[in-house]
Amino acid sequence: MKMKKIPHKKILILMLIIIILIPFCLYQNKHLVITTYTYESEKLGAELDGYRIVQISDLHNATFGKENKKLLETIRSCSPDIIVITGDLVDSNHTNVERAVAFVKEAVKIAPVYYVTGNHEYWLDPSENEQMMQGILAAGAYDLDDEAVRIEKGDSSFLLVGLDDQHLSDETLKNLLQEQKNELSIVLAHEPQYLQNYANAEADLVLAGHAHGGQIRLPFVGGIVAPDQGFLPEYTSGQYNSADTEMIVSRGLGNSIIPVRLFNYPEVVCVELRCKN
Numbered sequence: 001m002k003m004k005k006i007p008h009k010k011i012l013i014l015m016l017i018i019i020i021l022i023p024f025c026l027y028q029n030k031h032l033v034i035t036t037y038t039y040e041s042e043k044l045g046a047e048l049d050g051y052r053i054v055q056i057s058d059l060h061n062a063t064f065g066k067e068n069k070k071l072l073e074t075i076r077s078c079s080p081d082i083i084v085i086t087g088d089l090v091d092s093n094h095t096n097v098e099r100a101v102a103f104v105k106e107a108v109k110i111a112p113v114y115y116v117t118g119n120h121e122y123w124l125d126p127s128e129n130e131q132m133m134q135g136i137l138a139a140g141a142y143d144l145d146d147e148a149v150r151i152e153k154g155d156s157s158f159l160l161v162g163l164d165d166q167h168l169s170d171e172t173l174k175n176l177l178q179e180q181k182n183e184l185s186i187v188l189a190h191e192p193q194y195l196q197n198y199a200n201a202e203a204d205l206v207l208a209g210h211a212h213g214g215q216i217r218l219p220f221v222g223g224i225v226a227p228d229q230g231f232l233p234e235y236t237s238g239q240y241n242s243a244d245t246e247m248i249v250s251r252g253l254g255n256s257i258i259p260v261r262l263f264n265y266p267e268v269v270c271v272e273l274r275c276k277n
Helices: 008-030 066-077 097-107 126-139 172-177 192-200
Strands: 033-041 052-056 082-086 113-116 147-153 156-162 184-188 205-208 238-242 245-249 267-275
Touching (some): 147 172, 156 172
Parallel strands (some): 052 082, 156 184
């Protein structure tokens, strides 16, 4: 039985499509963008007006330039007062602890770094998890899992609160905020689908990630699929509100199970705090 030959013209067309698709997909995965949000609050003192927080989420061991120089330059261009990492710094499917720690070592040279875990940190082997946490702390970053720290400037302050990825839906946040005075609270929480729980705890501003922007984004539709939210997820990118709580969801930087983003550029989030009075 003779095999049917594929015409040369069809082969050339197929090769041309592949040649076009490869750089297109690389660009979709590697073209960094900065999204800047302004958050106004009557609780914020004048000395903290203009305070800048850069959020890094879901890096998943991705690299942007040699030794992540492009990513670090992008962060530096935002002139952050602090940098917050909202989980999944590593990926449990292709883990590189040394790369993750090296990024943190350079980031702390730009601004103080505060970190909370994502689900992928918990999926690591215990030895890898310990190696990474020790490396991050040795680099000078702060582990904010289920902890709160007061950020102060002059007579002004706000409460920066971090949630361990295993305590997003319980009473942990409410307990951390229960002694809060009339002070702005900013919460780092990896997963966005618990917005109602964050609102019940009366958090003011929540910075989250995890959804990878819905992986593929379409006009008038938004994200197509997200972890723990399934198809046509509700929380993928941008600002959401529940009661007096605002949540900003980063599209993140890297990928995990699905290796390609489409119309969903890797994102560095910059939040500028403004005094409303």
